[in-house]
Amino acid sequence: MPVALVILLLDITLVYHASRTGRLQPWAFIILMIPGIGALAYILVELVPEMLSGPGAQQARRRVANRLDPEKLYRELSDRLNATDTIANRAALAAECLKIGRFEEAEQHYDHILKLPLGGEPVYALGKANAEFGLNRPDLAIATLEDLQERWPDFQSAEGHLLYARALAEAGRPDEALEEFHAVSAYFPGAEARVRYGLLLKLMGRTPEAKVVFTELLIQMKRAPKYLREAQAEWLAIAEKQLSG
Template sequence: MFPFWSDYYYLVIILQIICVVHVLKSGRSREWLFFILFIPVIGVVVYFIREILPDITNGSFGENLLRTLWPNGRIQEWEKKVRISDTVTNKMQLADAYAQQKQYDKAIALTLECANTFTKDPGIILQLARLQFLNGQYAASIVSFDKVNTFKGVRMSKAEDELMYARALEQTMETGRAEEEYQKIIRVHHSLEAMYYYGLLLKKQGRTDEARAQFEKTGQEIDLHPRYVRRTIRKWVWLSKKELATL
């Protein structure tokens, strides 16, 4: 009765699966899942245009797809290169490959080895701080972040690094310093992620009105960011809405 639907039913299912995997792997807003699953054809088409096509045009889709289908491929590639030539560059690339697969202990061990060889390289120390944070070694990451700032003419400038530092301070119960860092990141970078985590800190402290203001701010300030950035940070608006519903 519906030959078109019967012919393309399985294709739609496959495309839905691809889109769902992309949502989960890329950290896109979970609201997309309802759109993709319950309005199949339209949802898949809209998601492809809004979220996947930009990845294809900027060249990251192929790399992300390869990482999903062959997660250890990059590790094997760089392990081989390190066996051929154990340079610092190759070791740092291998450490990054380990980190992408959340093998943080191996990544930290390699990065520490490089840091001990090049003690004055702030880039290696900064990467070590990031890995320590991701591995839950918050006190150690604070030490490494602070060391980066001791190098002459070098300061952390990326919002992502500053936010890791703030969250590490919070995790080690230095809430006063953490709050100062959150406020600075929000003031300088208009980071929605910082607003979200600062809101969580305020919520834990029972400062409900201030927490609500931060969560609401994510929706108010997303338009301040370029269009190509908005699609990667929408999840902080979505997560903030979930928190607002609990206040």
């Protein structure tokens, strides 16, 4: 039997399987438009993890699937919101919009939630500030975060504090940003806050201080568990580059 015919039959079989198991989109397009390779991807991403059924295999499947179709979850959450418009469903969609860079839509969802009788929660104001920052509107993000702090003075968020520092820097207020970076670096989980603090110090011409920040971070992370170093690999690489550069 010719190889081309075998591939065609395999593609048809897998498209049929995808349609029967609710995976038609985007797999039908991938399988048919990339003969052979598309079928192999479907087998590796969908069928093999399904047969193994282990949590590690499932996580790998989700990572690959997200690369192939990064808006799959967005569509699912959009459909869920269209079917049942609740704060929980809208908040889940807004959070996914932030992840995939749909900042304008995220801002609209958070605005809608905050106007609802039960939507007055600081976490939604923080989401709105993230969307504003993503839209390159640091001044609006600062205003939203300051309003959040005024309305909910007991609300604590390392993520929100870091966002506030970043927004100040982007808004051309480096001295204030430096103060906030220094404060959030003391308790922010992970290396991002300290790396951003060091980068701003260096940008402001305070290179010796920046080197101290990077050096202390790297020394501390050398003593950390391997899984933690791997999770912070991106930021640690930046710190190492700043010291060697």
